[in-house]
């Protein structure tokens with residue numbers, strides 16, 4: 018039997034997303050993945066047919082700054098299929114957070130598609146922490162655009178920039 022330890026195996030997880038912008042919920046999943054795997058790559062997937070609120074450069078900068086304190090985290094971006102990226106870096110697992118049951122159908126389909134494209138990488142779901150069950154990047158954008166309090170939703174390091182970029186004039 019081949020023992021992964023004796024082969025010098027290092028487990029590698031990837032945490033993919035659009036991160037438009039990164040939220041406290043993402044950070045929670047990334048931190049927990051970092052406890053489970055030797056290395057974690059947070060990969061921002063670029064979809065050229067989407068029009069994100071934050072540029073790719075801004076989103077990468079936000080990810081880098083908010084994950085800087087986690088030792089086994091690397092940050093990357095990719096244009097293309099997640100399954101191809103996972104195969105390219107020989108990832109052990111794709112880690113996704115699951116918030117509510119409505120996430121499940123979409124995420125389950127994606128997991129099956131990714132597995133059929135790349136059987137070498139498993140998808141693992143981590144249940145969202147209770148504080149972040151309702152949290153999404155789109156909720157951050159919506160609340161922020163109308164001047165609502167996004168401090169509980171967005172990491173401290175990027176809060177002011179996210180607020181400034183999203184906030185529209187009150188009364189509009």
Ligand code: PNS
Nearest residue numbers: 033034035036062097098099100127130
């Ligand atoms: O943060 P999001 O928007 O929920 O992340 C979704 C993401 C980027 C992980 C997903 O859309 C994705 O993996 N996109 C890359 C293209 C791909 O591989 N699609 C799956 C095959 S249909």
